[in-house]
Every structure is written in structure tokens, then in C-alpha cells.
Amino acid sequence: MSVRILLCCVAVWLAGSVLPVMAGGMDELEQASRQPSRPPPQRIVALSWEAAENLLELGMTPLAVADADDYRQWVVRPRLPAQVPSAGSRLEPNLELLASLKPQLIIISPSLLSMRASLQRIAPVLNIDAYQPGQDHAQAAERILLQLGRVLGRERQAQQRLQQLEQGFAGLRRQLQARGAATWPTVQVIRFANPSMVYVYGSNAMPVLALRRLGLRTTAQPAPSVWGVSQQRVGQLVALQQDIVLYQQPFAAAPQLFASPLWQGLPFVRQQRFAAVAPAWSYGGAASLFYLAQGMTDALLHLPIATAASRPSLR
Amino acid sequence: MTLLLPAAGRGWRYPLALCGLLGLLSLHLWLDGGLNPAAQWVQLWQEPVDFSGLQFHYAALPRAAMALLVGAALGLSGSVLQQLTGNRLVSPMTLGLSAGAWLGVVLASICLPGMLALHPAWPALGGAMLALGLVLLLAGPQGLNGLPLVLGGMAVNLLLGALATALVLLHDQYARNLFVWGAGDLAQIDWQWTLWLLPRLSPALLLLWLAPRPLSLLVLGLAAARGRGVVVSTILLLLLAALWLSAVSVAAVGLIGFIGLVAPNLASLLGARQPRVQLAASALLGALCLLGSDCLALAFSQWAGDSLPSGAVTALLGAPALLWLARRNLRPAQQAAAPPSVVAGQRRWGRGGWLLAVALLLLLTLLSVCLAPMPAGGQLRWVLGWPEALLWSLRWPRSLVALSAGAGLAIAGVLLQRLLRNPLASPDLLGLSAGGSLALLLAASWLGQPLLQGGPLLALAGTLLVLGLLLWLGRKQGYAPGMMALSGIALAALLDALVQAVLAKGTADSFAVLGWLAGSSYRVSGTQALWLSLAVLVLGMLTLAAQRVLALLSTGDGVAQGRGLVLERVRLGLLLLVALLTAVVTAVLGPVAFLGLLAPHIAALLGARRPLAQLLLAALLGAALLLLADWLGRVLIYPRQLPLGMLASVLCGAYFILLLCWQRLRRGGGR
Numbered sequence: 001m002s003v004r005i006l007l008c009c010v011a012v013w014l015a016g017s018v019l020p021v022m023a024g025g026m027d028e029l030e031q032a033s034r035q036p037s038r039p040p041p042q043r044i045v046a047l048s049w050e051a052a053e054n055l056l057e058l059g060m061t062p063l064a065v066a067d068a069d070d071y072r073q074w075v076v077r078p079r080l081p082a083q084v085p086s087a088g089s090r091l092e093p094n095l096e097l098l099a100s101l102k103p104q105l106i107i108i109s110p111s112l113l114s115m116r117a118s119l120q121r122i123a124p125v126l127n128i129d130a131y132q133p134g135q136d137h138a139q140a141a142e143r144i145l146l147q148l149g150r151v152l153g154r155e156r157q158a159q160q161r162l163q164q165l166e167q168g169f170a171g172l173r174r175q176l177q178a179r180g181a182a183t184w185p186t187v188q189v190i191r192f193a194n195p196s197m198v199y200v201y202g203s204n205a206m207p208v209l210a211l212r213r214l215g216l217r218t219t220a221q222p223a224p225s226v227w228g229v230s231q232q233r234v235g236q237l238v239a240l241q242q243d244i245v246l247y248q249q250p251f252a253a254a255p256q257l258f259a260s261p262l263w264q265g266l267p268f269v270r271q272q273r274f275a276a277v278a279p280a281w282s283y284g285g286a287a288s289l290f291y292l293a294q295g296m297t298d299a300l301l302h303l304p305i306a307t308a309a310s311r312p313s314l315r
Numbered sequence: 316m317t318l319l320l321p322a323a324g325r326g327w328r329y330p331l332a333l334c335g336l337l338g339l340l341s342l343h344l345w346l347d348g349g350l351n352p353a354a355q356w357v358q359l360w361q362e363p364v365d366f367s368g369l370q371f372h373y374a375a376l377p378r379a380a381m382a383l384l385v386g387a388a389l390g391l392s393g394s395v396l397q398q399l400t401g402n403r404l405v406s407p408m409t410l411g412l413s414a415g416a417w418l419g420v421v422l423a424s425i426c427l428p429g430m431l432a433l434h435p436a437w438p439a440l441g442g443a444m445l446a447l448g449l450v451l452l453l454a455g456p457q458g459l460n461g462l463p464l465v466l467g468g469m470a471v472n473l474l475l476g477a478l479a480t481a482l483v484l485l486h487d488q489y490a491r492n493l494f495v496w497g498a499g500d501l502a503q504i505d506w507q508w509t510l511w512l513l514p515r516l517s518p519a520l521l522l523l524w525l526a527p528r529p530l531s532l533l534v535l536g537l538a539a540a541r542g543r544g545v546v547v548s549t550i551l552l553l554l555l556a557a558l559w560l561s562a563v564s565v566a567a568v569g570l571i572g573f574i575g576l577v578a579p580n581l582a583s584l585l586g587a588r589q590p591r592v593q594l595a596a597s598a599l600l601g602a603l604c605l606l607g608s609d610c611l612a613l614a615f616s617q618w619a620g621d622s623l624p625s626g627a628v629t630a631l632l633g634a635p636a637l638l639w640l641a642r643r644n645l646r647p648a649q650q651a652a653a654p655p656s657v658v659a660g661q662r663r664w665g666r667g668g669w670l671l672a673v674a675l676l677l678l679l680t681l682l683s684v685c686l687a688p689m690p691a692g693g694q695l696r697w698v699l700g701w702p703e704a705l706l707w708s709l710r711w712p713r714s715l716v717a718l719s720a721g722a723g724l725a726i727a728g729v730l731l732q733r734l735l736r737n738p739l740a741s742p743d744l745l746g747l748s749a750g751g752s753l754a755l756l757l758a759a760s761w762l763g764q765p766l767l768q769g770g771p772l773l774a775l776a777g778t779l780l781v782l783g784l785l786l787w788l789g790r791k792q793g794y795a796p797g798m799m800a801l802s803g804i805a806l807a808a809l810l811d812a813l814v815q816a817v818l819a820k821g822t823a824d825s826f827a828v829l830g831w832l833a834g835s836s837y838r839v840s841g842t843q844a845l846w847l848s849l850a851v852l853v854l855g856m857l858t859l860a861a862q863r864v865l866a867l868l869s870t871g872d873g874v875a876q877g878r879g880l881v882l883e884r885v886r887l888g889l890l891l892l893v894a895l896l897t898a899v900v901t902a903v904l905g906p907v908a909f910l911g912l913l914a915p916h917i918a919a920l921l922g923a924r925r926p927l928a929q930l931l932l933a934a935l936l937g938a939a940l941l942l943l944a945d946w947l948g949r950v951l952i953y954p955r956q957l958p959l960g961m962l963a964s965v966l967c968g969a970y971f972i973l974l975l976c977w978q979r980l981r982r983g984g985g986r
Binding site for chain 2: 085086087088089092094095096097099100101114115117118121122195196197233234235238256257260261262263265266267
């Protein structure tokens with residue numbers, strides 16, 4: 001047997017599997033929103049949760065949503081009607097199922113770009129890249145809702161919804177200001193991985209952007225990852241000396257951690273500047289940003305610092 | 316306590332070891348709490364007044380204590396296991412215990428999340444005990460000191476690991492928080508776990524006190540030991556105690572490999588000969604090793620700002636250490652693992668059999684293309700019929716890939732088993748699949764490249780690199796089977812550790828990694844499928860052309876050499892063939908465990924004993940098995956899908972375990 005023959009085989013085989021073509025540079029949604037198709041597509045499959053959220057916010061019911069059951073449990077709002085079927089998992093949606101549904105449009109996120117060729121055989125594919133590094137995710141989320149509205153012939157609904165959300169934000173801001181939020185210390189948001197590890201949201205993470213929208217100051221540093229979180233040990237939270245700290249629920253091991261002396265010794269715990277935020281999707285779109293802000297406002301308004309400010313000072 | 320080093324200079328080496336331990340401890344506390352040794356000393360004797368004091372008392376000290384306890388327990392456990400079995404490759408990790416514990420925790424996190432939060436230890440213990448039970452059942456009392464134990468352990472390890480991965484993939488949201496834990500993280504928030512672990516380690520004292528006598532008698536051999544009054548139940552008790560130690564360790568901190576494997580080897584390298592000294596030295600060295608690894612993990616976390624689990628560090632250091640130890644320690648006689656014959660059937664594989672096999676494969680192929688569930692008006696309906704053009708274009712690449720990958724892996728398995736005369740050999744055992752996967756994973760996590768871009772090239776580079784390394788390492792020993800298998804274990808564990816480290820970040824990418832590692836045909840395009848089948852076809856033809864050489868090699872080195880074969884060159888060529896087959900399959904599918912091991916076995920079991928017959932039948936069986944796995948993966952939990960590699964592992968693993976059990980029962984338990 002000759003080694004050379006083998007090497008030739010490898011070379012031939014490699015030639016057939018050249019690297020997949022790189023993803024296009026221009027924002028695809030933007031391009032599509034400049035030339036929306038007539039008539040706009042009605043039967044749409046959402047293979048990412050922020051796409052599903054945006055469709056529902058525009059008043060459209062998706063034909064199918066990837067991991068629909070998990071969406072109902074984790075994203076919760078906006079509500080996904082019970083009859084909308086699951087399209088398989090977000091990483092591996094079921095192509096045969098999609099084909100049988102005969103959709104007019106399939107919306108994906110970049111994690112499915114490598115499947116584009118297969119998906120395109122079923123229906124036109126629209127890739128929405130909501131979490132590009134270096135952009136303001138909150139602004140991008142609004143732009144995406146508007147552009148998607150234009151693509152789907154629902155620009156008016158999109159504008160209305162954005163206005164509603166803006167009014168909502170203004171209401172939340174007023175509530176906070178009435179409790180003296182202007183004088184509050186900075187706020188930081190975290191999520192627990194387990195009793196000894198936390199994810200700290202960075203300056204480009206949605207929960208932090210929601211805080212800024214509320215007119216609050218935050219200490220968040222730029223996080224190295226696209227998703228905007230960095231992992232820290234619980235002890236490192238001591239760096240948050242003066243901050244209010246909010247944590248995103250759910251956290252099953254809360255009783256165990258919160259009872260420990262180490263946790264009790266953290267400055268924000270001792271001084272009761274710590275509160276839980278009701279579950280909301282922290283990697284979503286414009287509406288999720290608002291739901292996050294709502295949860296945080298609720299949490300903040302129950303802190304002693306807020307209730308103290310609302311009472312007339314005794315001094 | 317006279318231990319650690321041989322008689323020469325014992326007087327001053329013991330204090331030296333103690334100083335080393337204290338120094339390392341201080342360094343560890345410094346890295347963790349940020350207090351210098353002097354401040355540590357002050358802090359130790361006073362109530363914590365500020366947060367750095369709290370951190371020292373409730374995070375740094377318990378973490379160091381945990382590292383010492385777990386390290387000692389694992390070292391001791393590994394030492395007992397190795398002395399019991401007389402096998403330097405045995406350890407809690409290689410016995411499938413950790414996989415069992417992991418499965419237990421994953422199961423609990425899905426079924427009883429509340430219970431897991433309060434009592435995380437019990438599910439882990441349950442899983443570890445399940446693994447232990449299975450391994451004991453497989454090996455039987457007679458198999459304890461031989462290869463059957465490792466064999467059973469590997470089977471259990473793969474099967475339970477595959478099941479756990481399947482569950483994580485199915486319930487990603489619930490299991491996400493477990494990843495850090497799964498990677499063996501020593502971080503503590505109070506003394507709760509230390510206090511939990513401490514009483515549960517008491518069997519260790521029993522071991523140190525009672526075990527040395529039976530162990531020293533066992534060195535003479537089981538029969539001789541029995542003659543002098545060591546009963547099987549004593550051995551079983553020792554085994555149980557050792558496994559208990561590692562089970563509670565896994566329950567307390569998660570998966571930490573290699574300590575149990577490396578510490579006893581290190582002890583004997585440093586000259587610990589008698590059982591008692593071996594045990595004590597292994598415990599001490601285990602504690603030192605884990606403390607040292609954890610220092611590195613802490614230092615890395617501070618330097619990179621991203622926490623690295625201790626388990627990943629032990630593997631990063633342990634894998635090369637294992638290779639080095641093996642090269643120093645193992646004599647060629649030990650390296651040539653004496654394989655027990657798993658194959659016991661007497662039948663011959665006749666013409667009718669071939670017809671049946673081919674017909675079966677055709678039927679399966681037809682089935683996998685034509686039968687599928689379809690949604691119809693909110694209901695699922697099974698549809699049997701030739702698929703329309705669009706469905707056909709979605710289905711045939713997957714079926715073709717499954718067919719050719721199965722055949723390719725089976726051929727590689729036959730080649731390896733014949734070449735190394737080792738029924739345990741398979742591409743995953745040699746670390747070739749792990750090499751390919753490692754390359755992809757490293758590229759994904761450090762170069763920030765999307766996992767599946769440039770997959771084939773990277774996987775091939777990784778596989779060839781591993782092969783090159785293997786050939787370089789194995790040259791001196793004439794490519795002895797034991798050495799080769801050892802490097803495979805080391806590489807596979809390294810891969811595991813890196814996977815855990817990547818998963819510990821808990822980002823969405825983790826699931827892409829996990830999905831790919833489970834071996835999926837989902838992303839395969841038609842072109843890729845065609846190229847893979849062509850590559851397997853060509854490489855398979857080459858193998859068939861080499862079947863005479865294979866037959867000669869099977870008769871023995873002497874005979875083969877007498878017929879004029881240049882052994883080293885032939886082995887090199889055939890190994891290269893195996894590497895290429897593995898690389899092409901891994902690049903397209905990801906690692907598929909167990910198939911390369913099993914298909915040749917079943918073929919031989921069915922009566923195909925000659926190289927040509929075994930190659931062909933194994934290829935047929937491999938193709939059929941992967942095809943079945945792919946089809947099941949598509950339909951079992953429709954509309955979600957299971958990766959075929961994982962299903963193949965579960966199918967083949969379950970079959971393998973049944974096979975081993977059945978053989979043991981047939982041989983009878985009381986021999």
C-alpha cells in the first residue's frame with residue numbers, strides 16, 4: 001500500500017469540502033426592509049425566540065416556533081398561543097416538519113447560518129443578527145422591530161408598539177423618580193449560575209440597557225462576550241461596594257447561598273440594597289427590554305432605599 | 316508515618332514534604348483570598364472583621380480544605396483500586412463512576428430540581444452506585460484483577476455518559492446551571508460541604524488500617540492470597556470502600572479525573588512499595604496534586620478573568636503526566652494487554668447469512684428514506700411512501716452519511732483490533748476521534764471561530780497530529796498496544812476536560828458544542844455526504860487490498876516477519892489508514908463512540924472470523940447500526956431530534972453490556 005495514494009485521496013476529499021462561504025457583510029434585514037416583497041409573507045416560521053417575540057408584538061402568530069414549549073416557560077411574555085407547534089430545537093430545527101408546513105418566510109438567527117442552504121430550499125430565509133458586537137443592543141432591538149414591521153407590511157403596528165413601549169418606559173421612570181431615584185447609587189444586575197458562581201451583566205447586556213432606559217446609573221463594565229455577561233465568583237461581588245444589586249430570577253439554590261455568612265457579609269446584602277427581579281427574557285427584543293425594566297422597577301420600588309425616600313425626611 | 320520516599324534520606328525528606336505542603340497551602344490561600352502569608356496567620360486566629368476576613372474563613376480556607384480532602388480521597392481510592400486489580404490504568408474515572416454520578420445529577424435536575432438544590436449529593440451517589448453495580452455485575456468476583464473490570468468500566472462509562480448527554484440536550488434550559496459543577500469546581504461559600512464530606516471519608520481510615528494485609532497477600536496472586544485466608548468478600552469490601560470514597564468526592568465537587576490515576580502511579584514512582592506506604596503516599600500525593608492544580612486554576616482565573624474549573628486543570632496536567640508515567644513505568648510485557656475473548660460463538664457465517672445481511676441493510680435503507688412521522692392537521696401521522704423531491708433532498712444525505720460513516724468506523728475498528736490484537740481497540744480508544752474534536756473545540760473557543768466552519772480541515776489536522784504524536788511516542792515500544800491505548804485514554808480525558816471548561820461558560824455556544832460532540836448528521840450537505848461515501852469507499856478498498864497482510868499479522872509477529880513483512884512499515888501504513896477513516900468521519904459527523912468497537916465484535920460473534928469476512932460483515936453491520944440510529948434520532952422525539960452518535964452509543968453500549976452480562980452468566984458465577 002502506498003502512502004502517496006492515501007494522501008491523494010485526502011487531497012481529493014478536502015477539495016470537496018472547502019470552507020463554507022462566509023456570511024454576508026450587509027445587514028440582511030435592512031436590505032429586506034428597503035425592498036419589502038408584495039404581498040408581504042403571512043406564513044412565517046420563527047427559529048429564534050427574539051424573532052418569535054417580535055412577530056407576536058407585531059400581532060402576527062408564527063406558523064411554528066423553535067423550542068416553543070421552552071419559550072412558554074422562559075420568555076413568558078409576549079404570550080405564544082397554545083396551538084403554535086414547536087419547530088424542533090433552536091440549534092436543529094426539524095427541516096422535514098418545516099417543509100410540510102409550507103411557510104412563506106423563515107426567520108433565523110446567526111446560529112443557524114450554516115443551515116441556510118437547506119432552509120432556503122423550503123422557503124426564503126431572513127437572518128436577523130440582533131446581537132452584533134459593538135452596537136447598542138437596545139437601539140438595535142427597536143430598529144429590528146421597525147424593519148421587520150416594514151418587511152411584513154406592518155410598519156404602523158411596529159411604530160405604535162414602539163410608542164407604547166416608550167410611554168411605558170416613561171411611566172416607569174416617573175415612578176422611580178418619584179421615589180428619589182436620582183439620588184440612588186448605581187445599580188448592577190447579576191444572574192446566578194450556582195451558589196458559588198454568578199454571571200455579571202456587562203454594559204451591552206439587555207438588563208443593563210433596560211436600567212439605563214429607566215434613567216438609572218449602572219456600574220456595568222463592557223463584557224468581553226457578545227452576549228454581554230462575564231462569569232465571576234460570588235466573593236468578587238464585594239467590588240460592588242456602593243451599588244444596588246438586582247438578580248434575575250429564577251435561582252433554585254437561593255436559600256443555600258443567601259444563608260451563608262460569606263453572602264451575608266457582602267455590603268449590598270448587609271445594607272439591604274439587594275433584590276430579586278421577576279423572570280423575563282434577557283436576550284430578547286424591544287418588548288423583552290420593557291418587561292425586564294418592569295420587573296426591575298418592581299424590585300427597586302420594594303427596596304428600603306425607595307420606601308425611605310418616599311417618606312418625608314425626619315431630619 | 317514513614318512514607319513518600321525510600322529509605323535513603325528519609326529523615327529529612329519527611330519534614331521537607333510537610334514544608335512543601337504548607338507552602339503550597341499558603342500559596343493557595345494567597346491566590347484565593349488575596350492575603351499574604353503573614354496576614355493569613357493573623358487572620359487564622361481572629362474572628363473575621365471585614366469582608367476579606369470572611370472571604371478567608373468561608374471561601375479560601377474551605378476551598379483549600381476541600382482540595383486536600385478530595386485529593387486525598389481520590390488518591391487513596393485510586394491506590395486501592397490499582398492494588399486490588401494489579402492494573403495501573405484503573406481509577407475511579409476509568410471505571411465509569413464519574414459518568415454514573417453525572418447522570419444521577421442530570422436526572423435529578425430534570426425530575427426533582429428542588430431536591431437537587433437541597434441534597435445535591437444523593438443523586439450523584441445513586442448514579443455512581445449504579446455504575447459500580449453495573450461494573451461489578453459485568454466483571455464478577457473473578458474479573459476484578461483483570462481486564463474485564465476496565466472493559467466493563469469503559470462500557471458503563473460510555474453508556475451512562477451518552478445517556479447524560481442526551482438528557483442535557485433534551486432539557487438544556489434546566490441543566491444549564493449544572494455545567495460549572497460538572498466540570499469539577501472546588502469553589503466554596505461556607506464549610507457546609509467540608510463538614511458534609513469529612514465524616515463520609517471515614518472509610519479511608521479503615522482502608523489505611525485494614526487493607527494493607529490483604530493487599531500485600533494479593534500481590535502473590537488471587538489463588539495464593541485465598542490460600543492464606545483472604546476471602547473474596549474482603550476484596551469486595553475494599554473495592555466498595557474505594558468506590559465510596561470517590562463517589563462522595565464526585566458528589567461534593569463534581570468530576571475531577573486523573574488524581575486517582577496519577578497519584579498512585581506517582582507514589583510508586585517515588586518508591587512506595589509496601590501496600591501501606593502506597594496507600595498513605597497516594598493519599599498525600601493526591602492532596603498535593605489537587606491543591607497544586609487548584610492553585611493553577613486560581614491563577615488562571617485571576618489572569619484571564621474567566622474562571623477555569625479545577626477539573627479541567629487536573630486533566631490538562633494529568634493527561635501528559637499519564638503518558639510520561641506510562642513510558643517510564645510500563646514494561647513491554649505490561650503494555651501488551653492480554654485480551655479476554657469476548658467472542659464466544661461457534662457458528663460460521665455462510666452464504667445465507669450474507670444474503671440476509673445485505674437484504675436487511677437494503678430494507679433498513681428503504682425504511683429510513685420512506686417511513687417518517689408527519690404533522691397533519693395538528694396530529695402526527697406515520698407516512699410510508701417514496702418522499703417527494705424536497706423531502707428526498709433532505710433525507711438522502713443523512714442516510715448516505717450514516718451508511719458510509721458506519722461502514723468506515725467499522726472498518727477502522729476491525730483494522731485496529733486485528734493490528735493491536737486487542738478486542739478493546741477502536742478509533743475512540745486510540746484518541747483519534749478525540750484529536751479531531753479537540754482541534755475543532757480549540758479553534759472554536761480560543762480563535763473565536765464558529766464551531767462548524769472549516770470543520771473537516773481542522774478535524775483532519777487534529778487527527779493527523781494525534782497520529783503523528785502516537786507514532787512518535789510509540790516508536791520506541793514498537794507501537795505496543797498498551798501504550799497506544801493509554802494515550803487514547805489520556806487524550807479522550809483531555810477532550811472531556813476542555814469540553815467541560817467550554818461548557819462551564821454556560822453560553823448558547825455550549826449547546827452547539829455539545830450537539831456536535833454528540834455526533835450529528837443534521838448539518839451534513841449532499842456534497843459532503845457524497846465526498847464522505849467516496850472517501851470511505853476508496854479507503855475501504857485499500858483495506859480490502861491489505862487483508863492478506865492483516866491475516867498474516869493475526870498469526871503473530873514471528874510468523875509475519877518470517878514471511879517477509881516489514882512489521883513497522885506495515886503497521887504504520889495500516890494505522891495511517893485508520894487515522895484517515897476516523898478523520899473523515901469525525902470531520903463530518905463529530906465523534907461517534909462505540910461503533911468501531913462493537914461492529915467488529917458482532918461480526919466475529921456471528922462467525923465472520925477471517926479478515927475479509929470480518930471486514931465486510933462489520934462494514935455492513937456498522938452501516939446498518941448507524942442508519943438505524945439516525946432514523947431513530949429523527950423520529951423518536953419528533954419534531955425534536957437526537958444526534959445519531961449519541962443514539963449509536965446508547966444502542967451499542969446497551970448491547971455491549973448485555974453481551975458481557977450474558978457471557979458472564981453463561982460461564983457461571985461460581986467458577
